[in-house]
Amino acid sequence: MGERRKAGGGRVGRDERDVVARGARLAGAARNVVGDHGRAVEAVRAVLTPIHDAAVRRELDAIPVARLQDVTGGRLRLGGVEQSGLRTVGSVLDAGPYRLRQIPGVGQRTVDQVLAAARRLSEAAHETVAVHIDVDRPEPDTTALVTALHTLVEAGPDARRAVDRAGALAQRLDPLLADARPAAGRLRMLLAGREKKARALAAVTAIRALADEAERARLPELFAQASVDLLRGPASDLAAWADFELRSAEYYSLLAEISGRAPDAAAAEGFLPDEVAERVRTQHLDDTHRRVSLRGYQAFGARFALAQRKVILGDEMGLGKTIQAIAVLAHLAAEGQSHFMVVCPASVLVNWTREVEARSALRVLLLHGPDRHDAFADWKGRGGVAVTTFDALRGFPVPGGGEVGLFVVDEAHSVKNPKAKRSQAVAEWAERCARTLFMTGTPMENRVAEFRSLVGMLDGGVADALGEGDALAGSVAFRRAVAPVYLRRNQDDVLTELPSLQHTDEWEELSASDEEAYREAVRAGNFMAMRRAAYLRPEKSAKLERLREIVREAGENGQKTVVFSYFKDVLGVVREELADGTALLGPLTGAVPAARRQQIVDDFAAAPGPAVLLAQIQAAGVGLNMQAASVVVICEPQIKPTIEHQAVARAHRMGQVRPVRVHRLLATGGVDERLVRMLERKTRLFDAYARRSAVAEATPDAVDVSDTDLARRIVEEEQARLGMTDGNPVERAEA
Template sequence: MDPAYLEHLISDVRSAVQHKEATQWRLDTVSAGGTAPTIGSDDDARVFAFPATADTAAYVAQFRNIDFSSLRNDLANIDLPVINQFDALADEARQTTSYRGLRKLFSSRPIEGERALAWMQSVDVSSIHTILSGIDAALGSTDHNEFIGLHIGSLKGQIEADLVRLTGWPIEWISADTINQHNQAVSSIQAARATEHALEAEVQRASRALCEKQAHEELVRTDISVLDHITDGRVRLGPLKHLTLPQIAAASPSELMTYDGVGEKTANQAIAAARSYSQDVINSQIPQINYQDKLPCTPYVTALANLLTYRDNLRDLPLNPLILAPVDPGTPVAIAGVNDLITSGTFQRPHRRIDSEEAWSLYAVRAAEFHAYGDSGAGTEVPEDIAEHIADITLRGTLHASLRGYQAFGAKFVLAQKKALIGDEMGLGKTMQALAVLAHLKEERKKHALVVCPPSLRINWQREITKFTDLPTYLIHGPNKDVALEAWKHNAGVAIAGFPETRANRLLEPAHIPQVDIVVVDEAHRAKNPHSQQSQGVKALTEAAEYAVYLTGTPLENRVSEFEVLLGYLDPAMNEKLDNVRGQSSGFKKAIAGIYLRRNQQDVLDELPPVVEIEEWVEPKPGDVDKYEDSVRRAHFMDMRQAFSGKESAKMERVLEILGDGAEAGKTIIFTYFRSVLDTLMMVLHDRAYGPIAGGVNHEERQKAVDAFSSAEAGAVLVCQITAASEGLNIQAANRVILIEPQLNPAVEAQAIARAHRMGQINTVEVHRLLTPNSVEERLVDMLANKRAVFDRFARDSVTADSNPEALDVSEAQLIHQVIKAERERLGETPRL
C-alpha cells in the first residue's frame, strides 16, 4: 500500500467523521432552541446581532418549519465511528504499509489493519458529505458555519414581533457597519478616559504627598502629651518631652532607651502610640490650597490643573456609551429601545501638559473647581431616614462642572424629598444644585422644567443652563413668549419665566401646561406674600409639579410667618405641623427638616478667604448737615438717607481715598440704594467706572457690564444699585466692596457682599461701610442689629423657634417711623411723620 495514498484516504474519511460530529452538534443545538443573541445592553436599549452561527439558527428555528425527526433519522443512517475510534482504526491501517518486501518474512500479517483499510475504502465520502450538507442546510448552516437556506430577511417580521414582546421596546434594524463605527468611537472614548484616569492618579499621588506634609507640620506642632489619652497615662513621657511626635514615631526602641528612665516597655508603648496617632492625623487630612503660600501645594495644584483642563476636552464625550461586541460585515442587527449609537465624530483627545505657572493662573480664575475636587460634603445634616434615602441616589445626567460634596448632597436632597427649599448662604452655588437636579431628571425622562426667577436674572439663568448642561432653554418673555412657551411644551427642556409672568401670562397657569415635571423658583422669598398674584402663581405651579425646589439665601427677611408661607407652598400640611409644635424649643426645626436645607459658608467652604468688615464713620461737611436737618424737619426719610452722599460730600472724598491705592487693592464694587447717588459715582469715577447695574438697565447690558468688569485690569470699579445687583450675579473678580449707606434690610447687604465673597474667591474681601455719626445711619445700624438676630435664630441653622416669633420683629414701616421719630427728638423737632 502506497503510504501517500493511505494518508489521503484517511484524511478524506476523517473529514466525513468530523462533519458528522459537527452536524450532530448543530442538530442538538438548533433543536434545543435558543434566546435572541444579544451583543450589548443598558437601561435604555438592547442590541441583537444575527451572525451565521448555530446559536442564531437555534433562536430562529422557532419561526421555521424544521422536521427534526427526519433529520435525526438521516443522521442515524450514516454509520461512522466517533473521532477517537476512527483515529485508532487509522493507526491500524498504517500498519499495512510496513508489511511488504522482506518484512513479510519476519513479521505477522496486520489483519486488523487490512480490515480497517478495507472499511475506509468502502466509505462513500462524497455521498456522506452531501447528506450532511443537506441536514446543515435544513438547520441553517453548512459544515463551514455559513448561512445557506436561512434568510433573515424573510423572517424579520416574526423576529421583530418576538423582540418587541421580549423587551417592550420598538425595534430598529441597523447595519453591521453602524455597530463597528460605534465600537471605534467607544474605543477612542475609552482611550480618552484612560488618559483621564492616569491624570486622576497623578492628582491622588500629589494629594497624598501634600496631606502627609500637612500632617507632619501639624504633628510637629502637637505636644506629645496627646499620647496620654491613647495610653491612658500608662507611659512615662517625661524623659521624651524634648522630642516631637514624628521623632518618636520614627525611632527604634533601642534609640529611645538611650534616654534616662526609658525602658524597653516604655519605648515600645510610646512608639506604638505615636505611630497610631500620626496615622490618624494623616488620614484626617484634606489637601489645602494656599494662594498666599504656593510652594507646598504647587505639585497638587499643577496635577489638578492638568486634570481639569483635560476634562474640559471631554465635555462632549458620551458619559456611558453602550458597550457592544463586534460583528462581521453583513450581519443583520436589530436595536430595541433608544438608538444612541455613535456613528460619527472623532473622540481623540491629546493632552497638553500645563506647567506650575500656568496652573496657578488657572486656579486664580477657577478656584471653585479646584476645591470641588474630592469634596466630601461635610457640614450637611439631615434626619436619618432622609439620609438613607439620599445614600441610595446616584446623580446622573450631563453636567459640565464638578459639584462640591455639599452641592451633590443638596441635589440628592431635592430628588429624595421631591419638594424642598435650599436656603444655603449666599455664594454656595444654589443654582448649580438646581442644574444637577434638572440634568438628573432629564435622564429619568422628566423633561419639562420651569424656572421662575426675578426678571433681571432670566438671561443669567439661560447662560448658566447653556454653559453647564445640554438642556435647551426657552425664554418666556417679550413679544415671542407665547411661541417660546408652545415650543417648550412640544420639545421639552427648560422654560425660563420672570415672576411677573406667573401673574400676567395665563398660559403659565397649570391648567394650560400639560405637564411640569419640576419647577425651580429662584430668590423664592419674593413669593412670601400669599395674597399677591405672583405668589399665588408660584404656589399653583408648585402644587402642579412633581418636583419643586425653592432657592433663596434669605428665606427669612422680615417676619417668620413669611418664611412659613414658603414652606407651606412646598408642604400643604406644614401649617398643621407647626401648630402642633408651638412652644417647643426644637419642634420647629424638626417639623421642617424634611423640606428645608441650609448650609453656611463657614460649615462647608474651609478654603474661602475671610471677609474683613470695616465700619468707617465719616464726619459730614457743614453743608451736608444742613441738608440733612432740613430733610428731618420735612420728615422725608429718603432725603435723610441721601443727604450725606452728594458730589462734594465727605463720603465721596472717602470713596476716592479708599480707591486711591488703585491696582494694589484689585477691583471694587460700590453699592448704593439711590439712583441719584449712582449717577454721582459714575460722574466722580469717570472712565474707571463700569456699569451702572441699575433698575432700568436691561438684563443683557447688565451682564455685559459684569463681563467687562471681570476682564478689566486691576483698579476697575463696578457701580451698582443694591436692589438691582444683590441677586444672581457672580462677581468674584472683585475683592473689595463699598456700601455707601446702610440698608433697611440686613439680608440685602449680605446678598450684596456675597456677590464677591462666594465660592471661587481666592482673595480676602474688604467690606467698607460708610456711615455718618449722629444721623439716621447711626439709628439704622442700631435697630437693624435686631433683624440680624432674628434671622440667625430662626433660619440660619435650619430654623429653631419658640411660641411667639412675631413679637421679635418689626416691619419696615415701623422701623422708618421709629427712626424719624428718634431723629426729630434728637434735633428738638416736633415728632411727626
C-alpha cells in the same frame, strides 16, 4: 452568499465576524479611555502624595507632646519624654521605641502607650490635613500638582461622562466578546460544540445591539475625544496657574475626590434620616444635557429634588444651588420633559439665563419687560427654560397639570408671607406643578412660622405636623421633621479643601431711573459718571438692590463682607443704604492715614458676627489683609484688572478659613459690558503673566491698556449706540 447560513445552522459568515470585530473595537476604545483617565489620575496622586505627606509632617511637628495626654485620657506620664528634648508628636514618632526606652524613667509600657497615641494622631492628621495650593508662592511641587490637575480639569465633564459610560460598556461587552470568540472565525466555529455555538451566536446578537446603541449615542466619538483630551501634553506652568486662578473650585473638587478626603457623608446628605437618604442615593441622575461636573453633595442635592419631587434646597450661600437646579432640569429634559419655569428676583434674571446657557444644553427664554407675553407664548409653543420675576409671574396663566416639568423658585424666602400676592401666585403654580424646587440660602430653622408657610406650598401634611417647638428641640429633631421636603448643607460641613475662590459676575438690568442717569452721563461725555450712574438714584438702583441682597444673605449666615468701589461717593451711597441694622466700618479711602486704615481693618476682624467694611478699591487693594471677609463685592468693573486681583487677594490669602466669594456688580448693555468685553480680549496667559510679575504688581500701569484711550473709545461707542454722535468729548479717565 453561500458562506452565510441561518443562525440555527451553526455556521458563521462575514457579517457575524464583522459584528465581533466591531464589538472588540468598541470595547478597546472603552478600555483605552478608562486607562487614559486612570493614568491622568495616577499622575496627580504621584505628585500629591509627597506634598500631602509633607503637610502631615508639618502638622505633627506643630502638635506638642502634651496632646498625647488627650488621646489617652490623661493616663500618660510625659515629663521624662519632654525633658529629653522630644517636644512634638512628630519628634516622638521619629525617635521610635529604641530611643524612647533610653529615656530615664520611661518603661516599655509607657513607650507602647506613647507610640500608640502618637500613631493615632498621625492617622487622624493623614485623614484631615488638606493640601494648600498657594498661588502667591508657587513651588515646584505645587506647580507640578496644578499642571497634572489641569489635564483633568481641561478634559471637563465630557471626559468624566465618557469614562463612566466606557466602564459600563466594557463591563457588558467583555463577557459577550468572550462568548462570541468562536464566531470570530469559521474554523473556530466548526470546532466548537453545539452549546458554545449557540452561546456565540446569541452573544453576536447582543453585541450588535450594544454597538448599535453606542453608535446612536455617539459613544465612539465621545471616547475618542476624551482620549485626545486626556493624552494632550501638559500645559505650561503659566497657563496651568492662570486656569487654576480662574477655576480653583474645580481643581479643589478634583483634589478632594482623588485624595479620598471627601466630606462626612452625613453632613453632605444634610443629616437626613436613613430612609430618606437611601431613597435619594438610589435616584438616577442623567447628565446628558449638563455641561458642568457636580461635587458629591451637589449631585445628592439634585437627586433629592428628583426623588422627593417638591422640596426646599436651603444650602448656605456659595454651595452652588443654581448648578444643582440646572442638574435637575437637565435630567428631566433627558427624560422627555420640555417646559420649565424659573421665577426669581429681577436682580438675578440675567444670571439665571447665563448660567442655564453656560451649564447646560437647554434652551432658555427671558420672560421680562414689555414683550414678556410674546415670549411666554413662544415658550408655551416651543418649550425650554423660562426665567421670569415674581411680579411678572402673576400675569401669566397658571399651567395645567403635567405641563411644567419643574417649577423653580429662587430666593424663596421672598414668598414667606402667605398674604402677599407674589406668594399666592407662587403657591398656585406650585400646586399645579408635579415638581417644585424652592431655593434659599437664608437659614430658616428658627423661623418656624415663616418656614411652615413655605413648606405648606409643597407638602401640607409636613407643614401641619411642624409645630413651634420643633425648632427648639434641636437641629436634629427639626431636620427629621422636615426631612421629606428640606435639605440644607453648610460650607464647613461639605467643603473639605482649603478655601477656594469663586467669582460671580452679577449682571443687572438698569432700572428706568438708572437708564436716565446713564444717558445723561453719556450725553455729557463723562466716562466716570457713566461708570457710577447706576448709583446716582439710590431709591431705584438695580445694583444697590442686588448689593443689599448679597449683604443680607451673608449676614444671615454670620459672614463678613467687604464692599469695594473706585468712587468715594458710591461708597457714601452704599453706606446710607446699609445703615439700618448692619455693622458698618469705613469707608476706608486714600484720605485715611495708613495707621488708621489698619485699625479699621482690625476693628472689622474683631467685630462679633457679621459686619460690612466699605473700602475704596485703590486705597485698600494693596497692603491690607482682610481675611476676616469671606464675601467680596466689587461695585463696578475696574479699568485695570490688576486692581481687582489685588483687592480680592486681600481677602483670599493665607489665614482665610472660609471660601471667598467675589460678586462683581455689572449693568447690561452699557459701559460695564463694553469694559468687560474689551478687557477679556487679553489672553489668559498674558493676564496671568502680568499678575505673576513683581513689576506688574507694583506698577499696574505697565501692563494695562491706556485709561484715556479706553475711556474715549467706550464713550464714543456709547454715544453712537444711543444716537448721540454729536456728544461732548470724553473727560479724563482719572477724573
